[in-house]
Amino acid sequence: MKINGNTQSIKDRLLNELEGLYDVKYGPRELVPVELAQTISRISYEINREISVLINRKGTVVDISIGDSGKATLPQMDNRRGNTRLSAIRCIHTHPGGKGLLSQVDIKTLQKLRLDAMIALGILDGQITEIYVGCLNIEQEADVYGPFTIGDTRLNYFYKIIEELDTSARTDIYGNEEEAEKAVLVGLETSNSRIEGMSLREAQNSLDELEELAKTAGAIVIDKIIQRKQNQDSAYYVGKGKIEELALMCQATDVQLLIFDDELSGAQIRNIEELTGARVIDRTTLILDIFAQRAKSKEGKLQVELAQLKYKLPRLIGLGNELSRLGGGIGTRGPGEKKLEVDRRHIRRRISSLERELKLLEKRRIFMREGREKNNTPVIALVGYTNAGKSTLMNRLCGSSVFVEDKLFATLDPSARKLILADGREAVLIDTVGFIRKLPHDLIEAFKSTLEEAVHADMLLHVVDASNENAAMQISVVEGLLEDLGATTKHTILVLNKQDIAASGGRINSMGYTSVCEISAVTGYGIPQLLEKITEGFKERLREINLLIPYNVGWVIPYIYENGKVLGQEYQEEGISVKAVVKVDKISRLNDFILV
Ligand SMILES: Nc1nc2c(ncn2[C@@H]2O[C@H](COP(=O)(O)OP(=O)(O)OP(=O)(O)O)[C@@H](O)[C@H]2O)c(=O)[nH]1
Ligand SMILES: [Mg+2]
Structure with a gap:
């Protein structure tokens, strides 16, 4: 590694000292490493020239140049990051004149190299007097912050701004071209459950699921930690001591991402990041991120x-x-x-x-x-917990190819397919996004219009992964969400899927369901029976009709009672006017008397 720029007549001793900076690794969140800043300021004062240092986000020095910041050269311009994103490198440089304000050259360099930040150190008598920081904004202009003094903790908030700008240039946090991120998961067991051991199991299950989510998002989970605590800590979510422990662990294992199992406030995120130096995201952000990766329509x-x-x-x-x-x-x-x-x-x-x-x-x-309603095409919606096998079942039933993957949330867009029922009639089958525990509120809102397809369907197939040991919990989460959507009174078939790998012996309570069907969407086991049940279900479907029945036709009223219900009748001159609900497949016999 060498020193670039005009090194003429600079003593070897100083050049060697500068070169030594290449060997030090600085904290990733430390915008202006104090020792480095003091070293270059002292030398800069001694040689009376500006010195520019480029550092990447991992905290490694990648270039040292003598001369103004415009002389700084990015070693190998990293084009993989694309030209909308930042270079992931910041420049720290000295202004021997004593002023820390950014010069025109500094701002031009910031824009041209798309630096994370341009940092100027004003130096007087070898001491740092003031620091200014320039960052690009969404409009690609420079926003300048300062003055700061050396060691000011506020300097470490800048990576937030930098990250914000960087993520606005791409949709997912993980970026496919980057290596998988190492992460530690953190959960909390609050003692609000009276049954001993119950709340711990719940916290563990929730954390296991968080692990699945993290993997789906592309992270490598190094460790999972649960703290037991009376209440959530308003500043740190878990206890401060736990966070300090985590900070050490992050350093030791080079983990830069902490994922928390609940929604965190802006203040909590900031506090934890400050203490650990790792990036902090919560369950909701993670789920939103996965959704962002997977949304197709x-x-x-x-x-x-x-x-x-x-x-x-x-x-x-x-x-x-x-x-x-x-x-x-x-x-x-x-x-x-x-x-x-x-x-x-x-x-x-x-x-x-x-x-x-x-x-x-x-x-x-x-x-x-x-349009579908007008054609009287019956609609069936597949609902269920994520990964239950809804899309696989849809493929099996319709012979179509809906996107299937062994990852959570494979489907975000309701796709509709034609389904031929056992009696030859046509129906529309709609696949929906998978439900999940602690589904972020904003997401329920956002997907409400999509999930409403389930509310408007004539029948629901509630698909369950019967091989999952948490199947009962998953069923109740789905039921809860359906209740929120107002779709509980529908004709619903409980479809216990994955029988090919499910343990025998039913643990699943199917109370409250019109019918239950055991299948395997993969092997095809139970599919004819399911189709039969769907067809049956539609026969049971009732429709409201108004009729006018002449007095001389005697069989109609008993027929209605047999296949439905009379809601009201009125005696008129031409006959009896009747309002009734009748099973759909029994209506055709009444066609002559139906009023439109
Ligand atoms: N062994 C077995 N695996 C199944 C069965 N049905 C689905 N799977 C697998 O379960 C995983 C999830 O299936 P999907 O159909 O994508 O699940 P989904 O309910 O649509 O999931 P989301 O769209 O994420 O809500 C896939 O790897 C399937 O191959 C089954 O009957 N048996
Ligand atoms: Mg799916």
């Missing part, structure tokens, strides 16, 4: 983006409290506040434009649904 993508923004907005404000104090002073609006305002306004604008677009798409869907 335009509507699905818009719905996920909307949910992400809505979740992000209040947490951005949490961070803003810290930032708006930056650069305070009489008559100055902190630049941090300004950037935050820009971001917030940008997000709000995007939210309303997304909402408008979604409204249009929803109208179109309602229109299509009305």
